[in-house]
Amino acid sequence: MSGGTPVRSTSILVVGATGTLGRQVVRRALDEGYDVRCLVRSRPAPADFLRDWGATVFNGDLNKPETLPGALVGIHTVIDCATGRPEEPIRRVDWDGKVALISCAKAMGIQRFVFFSIHNCEKHPEVPLMEIKRCTEKYLVDSGMNFTIIRLCGFMQGLIGQYAVPVLEDKSVWGTDAPTRIAYMDTQDVARLTLTALRSDKSERKVMTFAGPRAWTNQEVISLCERLAGQNAKVTTVPVGVLKFTRMLTRLFQWTADVSDRLAFSEVLTGDDVFSAPMTEMYSMLGADPKETTTLELYLQEYYSQILRKLKDLKAQSKQGDFYI
Known part of the structure; x- marks a missing residue:
């Protein structure tokens, strides 16, 4: 070439x-x-x-x-x-x-x-x-x-539909009692660090892990959403054994084989794994500031603040309309 x-x-x-x-x-x-x-x-x-x-x-x-x-x-x-x-x-x-x-x-x-x-x-x-x-x-x-x-390890964006919205809308939140911990990251931070790595010769021919500041269980994420939303969640717990049995059942049929493959990934997230990694050396190698990485608390706080503010404005507009009627 x-x-x-x-x-x-x-x-x-x-x-x-x-x-x-x-x-x-x-x-x-x-x-x-x-x-x-x-x-x-x-x-x-x-x-x-x-x-x-x-x-x-x-x-x-x-x-x-x-x-x-x-x-x-x-x-x-x-x-x-x-x-x-x-x-x-x-x-x-x-x-x-x-x-x-x-x-x-x-x-x-x-x-x-x-x-x-x-x-x-x-x-x-x-x-x-x-x-x-x-x-x-x-x-x-x-x-x-x-x-x-x-x-x-995991994206914070995925938690909005899985936990944040159902809690706010008083709908069922599905989870397990497994102790799996995941260090979620904002995709904006993943993109920022990726472009930083792209400019660095030190990242060439390297396998790196990007992880958020802290690893969370799904129970801890639900509790955080409850606190920020100001209301309790309707939690429906799915036993790990049910997921395993469902996967075994779907493996019996050719047309459900892909469902079984995806359930296999779900099983990993219901074990005792920790999807996290120390990032100190990574930040040092890339010359990045760990303080710029968004925490899950801040990410969900900003989300709920925006949503609750919009709901408040809609409620005010509704009351104003009622007055004129």
Whole structure:
């Protein structure tokens, strides 16, 4: 590739750009002056917001390898945030699609590949998604490309629909009595640290874990939501044994095999694992300030403050309307 046309180091392709993490990576990269291209599947609702932000959108699909080379022309770095949709077989995107992307990137001389994985994925070969992540990590390392693998624990954004909204709307909150602890991070912080790592030579050919300031059990998250919302939650506890039995049952039928794979991941989150990692050395290596990382308390406090303020305004407008009627 030494005789090829040089590309700017600021030219990046974000795969999975419309997802929870991908859109934050796109936004942060644009704010920092990168030329961002997004690989997006054709769909009824176009990703116009990406264009509005200033990114270039390229229609392609990891399930269609023939669409990938065009997206990689003139690209220096690939940041892979993609994952399969809930209705898709896990293997289709998260393995077949990723192998196609990595192979194509290597063939076209991409100079940096950033891949997002799951913390402790090598410890759970019985869980299809985590085993696929481990195998993809190995495939990327063995490819000989210049890589950065970032393992993640959990996103704060996922807690809004799972806990924060049901508590506020007085609906059932589903949880288990398992002692699993997860160090959630705001996806904006993940994006910020990812771009910081991209500028650092020290992160090249490294496997890193990004974790939040503290690991939480689901019971602790529910209690925090109750305190911030000012009301008690209707908690429905699902015994771990029920999840295991359901997974065993769904494995008996071919048409429910993918459901079983996803339940396997749920089982990991109902064990006694701790999805966290010390970050002191990581912050030091990247030259980042740990005080800039959002805590879960602050994240949920800001969410509830905004929501409760809107509800208060709506109530005031309603009372004003009643007066005139």
